[in-house]
Amino acid sequence: MDLIYTAAQTQFRAEVRDWLKAHIPAAPLPSFDTDVGFAAHREWEKTLAQGDFGMVTWPKEFGGRGCDLIDWLIFEEEYYRAGAPLRVNQNGIFLLGPTLMEYGTPAQKKRFISAMASGSEMWAQGWSEPGAGSDMAAIRCRADRDGDEFVINGQKIWSTRAVFADWVFCLLRTDPESSRHHGLSFILVPLDAPGVTVRPIPQLNGLPGFAEIFFDDVRVSDFNLIGEEGGGWAIAMATAGFERGLMLRSPARFQQASKRLVELYRQRQNDILDLSIEDSVVRCYMDAEAYALSTYQTASRLINNGAIGPESSCNKIFWSELDLSIHETAMSLLGAKAEIEPSSPDADQQLSNWLDGFLFAQSGPIYAGTNEIQRNIIAERMLGMPRR
Amino acid sequence: MNFTFNDDQLLFRDSVRDLLSNEVTAERIRQRWDSDSGVDSAALQSLVDLGLTAALVPEEQGGLGLNTVDFILIAEECGRAALPEPIVDSCLVATPMLVDADRALEGSDSRLGELLQAIASGDQTVLCGPSINPYINFAHSADYLLLPHGNEVHLVAIDAVQLELQTSVDLSRRLSKVSWQPRSETCIARGEMGADLWRSTLNRGALANAAQLLGLSEAMVARSVQFATDREQFGRPIGVNQAVKHLLADCAVKAEFAKPAIYRAAYTVAVAPTRADWSVSHAKASAGDAARAASRNCTQVHGAMGYTWECDLHIWMKRAWTLDREWGDAGFHKNRIHEWLLQPNALLGPQYTFGRRHLGDAVNPTIAV
Known part of the structure; x- marks a missing residue:
């Protein structure tokens, strides 16, 4: 046990502190649950990415610094100490990112993690449904395979940031004969795809932080399937692990x-x-x-x-x-x-x-x-x- | 920065845990209740053989030269076993006080060095009675007591004091009120040095109880999980009910977050015992909170059985009640934190979890413990 930071850790803290001091917006940004605020926060994510501070624990090839978790804690300490803006892409960087690192193919990592790290694509989460809240295995929203595509029909709810986000990561039923946690797949869906309707749900503060998402014959390539078809439950549990475990x-x-x-x-x-x-x-x-x-x-x-x-x-x-x-x-x-x-x-x-x-x-x-x-x-x- | 225990520390913990689970059973604890001394000599000797009494004595005096971090998991295990003998008080509190005194005096008082050698070999025992505690537990079993007279520290032979035995709600404890007369030849420290010794000792005592309270909490929860699994009502174990599960889950959360506070306090005490007030008070207040919750919820899970003499739960519960109030109760420790929070120069905020040393604004070498 040694509760003293190393010289390198102290140096990293100083670097973070100096960079934040030079780059944090002078005035607090408007809420990211507004049009203007979301755009401002998206800009801030790009600024962070330019300083290689988007996600310090990620490998260098994905825009990170390959830092360990102690460095991550130091970064976060300085980040909150400085009063920097909230992370608008937290669904992406804290949840989907680590999931892709573990379960994504090299091509998927290249395609999705880089865009996430550079601040150009913002993510929402699409798990809950009207009939599947705490009982997530009751998911009914379907993705039927058609050649090298999936055709999605159904509804998701309580999707945080979906009103302004670019993409949503979903847990969908790909095997119509299946029940409970079998036959579910982890699929990434662009929110501007034809057939997607996003209906805002105002939260307690009156702003549309939530949304309902309706899918009506939405077609996505099977490139967007993460892991095995029908193996989505285990991947979602791993994502939930990141959420509850350490990073969120x-x-x-x-x-x-x-x-x-x-x-x-x-x-x-x-x-x-x-x-x-x-x-x-x-x-x-x-x-x-x-x-x-x-x-x-x-x-x-x-x-x-x-x-x-x-x-x-x-x-x-x-x-x-x-x-x-x-x-x-x-x-x-x-x-x-x-x-x-x-x-x-x-x-x-x-x-x-x-x-x-x-x-x-x-x-x-x-x-x-x-x-x-x-x-x-x-x-x-x-x-x-x-x-x- | 590495907030983990090393393999040696974990191994020491495991061997103490194994020994205690074999030697200190509920049945043998109850046997102590009927004895005059309250001590199980065989159990005590096995702990001496394992090196507990030698642990914090310096190597040059025949000890193992370990520190508070090495011993903190041992204290936790003593709590888990509800060990009646005052091993933690003597090894983690009184012994380091003597070591500190001996160092401050640069070995000029030969009595201290000789006593430390006798402590390491298990031949003699020292306990201390700070002014914050009205009684000394197992004073009658000690050879010497460390007693306060203002800031002075007196090392007094047991036959030079009068002990008035008190009965505790926890029959494993043997409390005494101590009457004695300070004499110049018993005084080993005074003034600034004496104040520092008492300050460190208060921190060590509160830390020792915090670690034991954590072990007690986890032991009570483990017993209750077993009970809720075995006991059936409506044709199924009572533990399937969420209302029962959540009572114990709440205890687990409290214990889980008392842990790192205790370990940080152990580190801080090892490095700078006079400057550990805030971290020790955090440890003691949160461990006490966890133990109070465990006492209450575990009794509830046991139902009527939990209210009986026959059910062993009260061995742990009563210990938790008493250790929570000894070495400063929740109010004392929360007040120390409150005072600190009100100081204009208190180091608050996310960058100060481990103090200020890492920011380069204090000269302090890296101390690995």
Whole structure:
């Protein structure tokens, strides 16, 4: 155990810090769930790519730097510390990218990862359906083989970023006779293909962060099939592993938020009547640290050829509940002014940031597998409790 | 940067775990309850033979020269076994205090070096009684006590103190209130040096309890998983019910995130025990939280059985209750963190997870532990 960064790691941190300082947009970008905001965030992804900071852990040939996971953590720490824009292509770079690295053919990697890394193609996720939420194996949306093409018919829902994205990665039923997790395939679909209709769904903040996607005889080449036909379930589970496991929510995000919470607490300390707030602030700061420490532990273990292990299913519960606690505590500190929308005359940047974050935090315990499903996974796979 | 344990550390942990699971069974713990000393000499001797008492004694005094990081997983295992004997208190807390004192005095007090040799060989035992704890556990079994008088540290032979035995809710514990008179010849440190020794000792004690609380939590959850798998109602194991699963999953999450806090605190204590307040308090507060949740939820999973004397769960649960309050309760440790968060110069934010050394603004050589 050695909890000191190496000279190379310190040097990398300094490089990231300097680059971000020189390149971060002067004013905060508008929400990426608006036309203008999405375009601005797309530009930012291109800027990151030009600095070779799009995805530092990827190999150099795909626009990365071949960094290890400790470097990735350092990058993320500096990224959140600097208040850089949120990553609009997180479905692509954090979920599909690692999946393609593992399951894609060389030609598929060349085609899709490079465009993702350069910031030119943005991705949405197409898994859930009206009848397949937590029970994802109930997927019905079909992709029927026709020569070297698939013909897609059906519907996806809760597709984050699909309103503005270029592509969607889907889990589709390629064997009509199959049921449950058999006969599903992992297929990439361009959202501008004929027969695709995207219907926006406004989220809690009123912006169209979600969409429903309807497929009506949509034809895609079988080049877009990832892995074996009918072998999509295992690939989707691997993607979900990235999502819950390590990369989707880096600890720096919560450490930065809890730092801002402590600053807000110091400002408001003399006006606090709710006796539970002091405890909440301490708790939030500790938990953000704990999540960071746990991630360093996992990263170190993976670098030393260890495996992620079933205990990683604890992560998603921990960070999503932490995010809620941080924002609930901030809202309590802001008191009756907390409800003020950014457009109000009385609003300031601080108020708006907390309100935005508070609304978004509501979704944490739901997406990427609800926390109830996560608790089942912990009980059955980590603790070994009986399934039935 | 490498936040893992090495193979030697894991191997040491495994051998202690094996030994404890054979030698320290619930049945033998209950036998101790009926004895005067509360000590199982055979079990204690096997732990001495495995090198526990020698672990943190320097090599030049016949010890193994290990540090807090090497021992932290051992403390966790002692918790997992609900080991009654105060091995962790003596090896991870009192012994390093003597080592620190001996170093600060540059070996000028020969009593300390001789005592450390006797500790390493398992011939003598030292425990300490900081002012934060009203009682000393197993004081009667020690040869010497380290006691505070203001900032002074006194090394007092057991026959020079009066012990008043108290009965704990946890019958494995043997608490004593200690009365004694400070004398100049028992004083081994005072002033700044004494304050530093007590400060380090408080951190080591809280860390020692945090690690044991983690082991206790995981042991309670493991027993409850077994119970929920074996016990059937409505024709199937009660553990298939989500309401039962989620009680234990919640405990697992708490324990999982107490772990890295404990390991970082162990590292910090090994490197700079007087400057480990914040990391130790984080470890103790989160381990205590995990243990309280495990005590409560595991009793619930056991149903009426969990409320009986016959069911072994209370061996672990009562230990968790007591260790959670010893060496500073949750309030004490959360208050230390609170005070720190309010300091204008506190290093907050994502770049400071491991302090400031990596930023090059402090001169500190790389210390690998």
